[in-house]
Amino acid sequence: MEDQALFEQHHKTGQTFSYGTAGFRSKSDGLDPVMFAVGVVAGIRSMFLEGSVVGVMITASHNPPEDNGVKIVDPRGEMMEQSWEKLATQVANSACESYEAFCHAVSVVCMSVGVKRSAMKGRIVVARDSRASGPRLLQAFLAGVKWVGNVEAYDYGTLTTPQLHFLASQSNIGKLEDKTSAAPLPRVHETAYYDTFLSAWTSIAQIAGFDSLPYPVTIDAANGIGAAKVREMLLNHPFFQKDVSLVNADWHAAALLNHQCGADFVKTNQRLPQGVEGSRAGINCSFDGDADRVVFYFCDSEAKFHLLDGDKLATLLARFFKTLLEDAGVQEQVSLGVVQTAYANGSSTAYIERILQVPVSCTPTGVKHLHHEAVTRFDIGIYFEANGHGTVVFSPQALQKLQDKLETVEVGPHAHRALQLILLFSKLINQTVGDAITDMLAILAVLSILKWSPETWDSEYTDLPNKLVKVVVPDRTIFKTTNAERQLTSPPGLQAKIDAAIARVLRGRSFVRASGTEDAVRVYAEAATETEAHLLAKEVDELVR
């Protein structure tokens, strides 16, 4: 009965949920039973993984302040294995029904994965972003953890999403090999995050010979938790103190989160966020509310706004690593590639393939798809969504090869430096997930090493004019796609009409897909001129209605 009382405290009815690309997400009001259910599922997942530490992040990223959400992070810091998404969905929806339905769903899940709750132990680390609903939802989550029994949970308080991914993965180092280790939580302190990445930065600066940033950097933290963490990590650090300014840093003012600022605002509106002045010299960047995305931008001498989005981040890094691999003389042994989605600007893909001669792979939207492709296809896999979410992943085998070469083969100073830099960049970048802070540091390090201004970076290629529109349709589920979402297979006949519209404009490309996070379809169009891109978007928009 005590167990049921725990459940009833957080029970609410009336909504159905689905574990999507970003976990569960909705208005925060109805999320309590979902949080309770996630406490239970995360506990069972950890038991299933023999007590490895599983992470849970309570966040709704770039969404408005009244929203919230939750996702489960697997022991290596990656998103929870896909096959468990439907189990999580079943338990969450049963928790919105009744206690009986919930108990039944939990037994079914335990049976299907072979977990005996009374005989196993689970370990969870949890964190939340700065949203006002966070503490309440955390309590519902912890009640779920208590309900499972035999689960140890450690609450990190507020963190950025990538910090939680990183700390969860670090908690398992050693444990993944040694299943018997039972060190209490937390196994890794938050400072490990700062120490790890700052120490890589310091070594890179030493080897590359720079001792300050090349120009002032303004960070728009979207009034989110990233502000608190940047302050802690960078603002008192002698290297960054002088040149880094933080704006939209009011993370205690929950209502201001992502409001007129942040990566999503800047990318969508293609203009400066509130609080950033165009006249300021240097470079600017914007994080989203949980600091797992970053975009850069600057204004030129005529005050024209230039966006350096996820595509530009990917191309800069691709160019940089290609040169380093060549300098190190390992371009034949270590494969390099870029992973994009259909939303990547056609000019960026052409630049990577034709100018850089680096292979590009295209996957469906959602970082779990990009991450998987990058890890499985390339030794150094660079993946970014156009909206700024992405990272670089390095295969352990390739890093070992580079380390061996550094230690055992006589190489010239140029190659030696290149080998060192690749190895150090693999430590500067948070490989578990896109991370605004470490991606920003990696980009600033590259710009410092290349001695590139924002203008030089931007001038590598010019984006094709493009337009992204959201169209509300009666039933978005009828829109089915193939070929990494670039073509429709349903409704029948629609793709042929879209193809005909594309053929009427110069350098035209357009596709339609159902959003995974909103009840709408998205229409993307690009063409040689802005007029044609807008025309194409309008035509396709009309076709899908």
Ligand code: NG1
């Ligand atoms: P949907 O709503 O499925 O288009 C959006 C973004 C994705 C990704 C997810 C998760 C675009 C076009 N889509 O997905 O890139 O970030 O949200 O938050 O930006």
Ligand code: ZN
């Ligand atoms: Zn985010």
